[in-house]
Amino acid sequence: MEHARRQADRRRGIDRRFAIRRRDEDIRLSTWEEQRSQFLTRYLFWALGLAYFNFPADAPSPAGQGTATVNIVLELYVLLVSVYFWHAREVLQSPLRWRLAMWTDLAAVSYAVIADPVVISPAYLVYIMVILGNGMRYGLRFFQEAVAGSFVLGGLTVLWLYPDLQQVITLHTVFFALFGGIIILYAYSLTRSIEHARLQLEQERSTDMLTGLLNRRALYEHAEELFRRLERGDPPLVVVFADVDRFKRVNDTHGHHIGDRVLAEVARVLNASVRGSDIVGRFGGDEFILILPNTPLDGGTTVAQRLQQALRRWTDEQQLDLSLSIGLGEAPAHGRDLKTVLEQVDKAMYLSKGGRGPGGILRVGEVLPA
Known part of the structure; x- marks a missing residue:
């Protein structure tokens, strides 16, 4: 059975001598500086959310939500982010934490869209930030998951707000969605090329050229x-x-x-x-x-x-x-x-x-x- 597994690995191009570093070739490890930057970006968007719903004189009145309710949700979000931040200081490489934080981001963005009475809410742009922030840090697997999560939660959010889609299908909304989709596809293509080159370079740097083992x-x-x-x-x-x-x-x-x-x-x-x-x-x-x-x-x-x-x-x-x-x-x-x-x-x-x-x-x- 072990021999059969090794044969299958070779056909698929999997080198298990790199198993500790890369259990999944579509997930990459991220440095502390990269992860800290991501957490600081989360805090920035949390502060922007507070300002957007609270401070300007013409701040949008949350659709069907009281401002106090929105603030409670934002405080819950920043509490979870702080817990993830603390965990990152203790355990740097944790795909489970990355995934939980990503879905927390997506849920918070979806709530912000629901709370915003503006049809083309600025919160939709944050979906793209979540996709890029996770995909470019943690690899293609997270990019794909963030895209899927954004489309599913974003779609459910739109259906929740506008059961009759004809209310919101205008030339502006169509082009907004089209441009967003093009940006995501282009970013995915670039990320895939960069990841492929990075993995190839990483393996060359890690491999003894004569034996093919780790150096x-x-x-x-x-x-x-x-x-x-x-x-x-x-x-x-x-x-x-x-x-x-x-x-x-x-x-x-x-x-x-x-x-x-x-x-x-x-x-x-x-x-x-x-x-x-x-x-x-x-x-x-x-x-x-x-x-x-x-x-x-x-x-x-x-x-x-x-x-x-x-x-x-x-x-x-x-x-x-x-x-x-x-x-x-x-x-x-x-x-x-x-x-x-x-x-x-x-x-x-x-x-x-x-x-x-x-x-x-x-x-x-x-x-x-x-």
């Missing part, structure tokens, strides 16, 4: 998120440091072009031997790092043995004298960041080589028998 920089980036989860109470993870034994001999005997092919095949064997949620990367030279989330040290040892067996089968077929020496460590027991754990795992791996010879497995803190 060292990407490994550390992925590890930051995994170690943050440990701080929030996630189960332990295991870090595996694997070194290809006697690789230099292959290079010296057969040439670097064969050595490169061997590294690429070793990478393929390692990647095919772990779960889709595990992280596999090339640390440099003939050294590979695996990060196994939600895995105890005993489980990591089992994985290490499986890696050695898989490589042994391949080297036997190719008649190559290669093996894997492996060091294992567990976080947070052996460190609260990847650098600290790797220092200990690296020592364990070289102790294994020195004490047991090539092809050994040693855990951090394990004592070799005399």
